[in-house]
Amino acid sequence: MTTLILGIESSCDETAAAVVADGRRVLSSVVASQVDLHHPFGGVVPELAARRHIETINPVVDEALARAGVAPADLDAVAATQGPGLVGALLVGFCFAKAYAFGLGKPFFGVNHLEAHVHALFLCPEPPPPPFVALLVSGGHTSLFLVSETMAFRLLGRTRDDAAGEAFDKVAKMMGLGYPGGAAIEALASRGVPGRIRFPRALLENGGLDFSFSGLKSAVSRYLQTKPEAFETQKADIAAEFQDAVAEVLALKAVRAARQCDCRHLALVGGVAANGRVRECLTAHAEAAGLVVHVPPPSLCGDNAAMVAAAGTWLLKVGAPPCALDADVFSRFTP
Numbered sequence: 001m002t003t004l005i006l007g008i009e010s011s012c013d014e015t016a017a018a019v020v021a022d023g024r025r026v027l028s029s030v031v032a033s034q035v036d037l038h039h040p041f042g043g044v045v046p047e048l049a050a051r052r053h054i055e056t057i058n059p060v061v062d063e064a065l066a067r068a069g070v071a072p073a074d075l076d077a078v079a080a081t082q083g084p085g086l087v088g089a090l091l092v093g094f095c096f097a098k099a100y101a102f103g104l105g106k107p108f109f110g111v112n113h114l115e116a117h118v119h120a121l122f123l124c125p126e127p128p129p130p131p132f133v134a135l136l137v138s139g140g141h142t143s144l145f146l147v148s149e150t151m152a153f154r155l156l157g158r159t160r161d162d163a164a165g166e167a168f169d170k171v172a173k174m175m176g177l178g179y180p181g182g183a184a185i186e187a188l189a190s191r192g193v194p195g196r197i198r199f200p201r202a203l204l205e206n207g208g209l210d211f212s213f214s215g216l217k218s219a220v221s222r223y224l225q226t227k228p229e230a231f232e233t234q235k236a237d238i239a240a241e242f243q244d245a246v247a248e249v250l251a252l253k254a255v256r257a258a259r260q261c262d263c264r265h266l267a268l269v270g271g272v273a274a275n276g277r278v279r280e281c282l283t284a285h286a287e288a289a290g291l292v293v294h295v296p297p298p299s300l301c302g303d304n305a306a307m308v309a310a311a312g313t314w315l316l317k318v319g320a321p322p323c324a325l326d327a328d329v330f331s332r333f334t335p
Ligand code: KG4
Pocket: 012, 137, 138, 139, 140, 141, 164, 165, 166, 168, 169, 180, 181, 182, 183, 186, 270, 271, 272, 273, 274, 275, 276, 301, 302, 303
């Protein structure tokens, strides 16, 4: 019998709903982006995000069910992101999902957003066999996890300051590329040459698994301040070198983590995993080290609800207790 799960995601600036069958097949995945709403402010305004989620959640869920050809009564469970994220934004999707599940008399599961990014791998044709090492690179997190057979997550290393996506967004802002910055930097970098200007690769020499991106961000800022006249002619090279510096550190640390854990399988997930250079650099270093690399397609890297449904399916499958109706959302995650 097929297990059908409705997933709902509202942790930041995307209102998303998806229907996933058996934790493997995406029957529908609807993502309503709020980029236009937040663009004039150069970043996500939490209050505006929450208000927009309220307006969008009903039509997005209806569309996900319609596209999947699934009636609400056919669902086996409902899952929604519980945290980490913006509390006001999370509350909209989480409370909607609780009420929806209660109304249908189906179990409801609260899902950890970071774990959901990793569960996106199981929606791909060849998921990594656990145990594997996962590098999660998003707007709020840059962390290395060892994922066990029971899908337990052991934190191996994380950023000591900015997340990689945050660095992309901040550098894009400095360069006048607007918000969100990751894809804009990637587009500009494609016209530049890395190495013409040199930016630092932090914490590579110390042998650890932690990251730091604030020094790189400051180096770009200093370069822009001291050589304003070079901006127009060098901006593509600046973007290319910045992107390479991030990609190299991510790749080298991820390979180091896989080696230390004696894992042959290495996964790359999260919004920054949509970046072509980051994917390419990690794949090259990992394959040279004899590792097998797993990266979801870009549509499953950024925030989406299919990954939430996949994580919810896992909770249902292992018999995890459904979430209590008075459960709350959480803004931060400390494993
Ligand atoms: O996972 P995600 O969608 O949301 C969070 O959980 O944070 O990640 C969003 C981050 C943003 O910082 C965005 O700039 C970055 O992912 N991003 C990219 C690219 N597409 C999105 N960074 C670099 N290159 C991209 N193509």
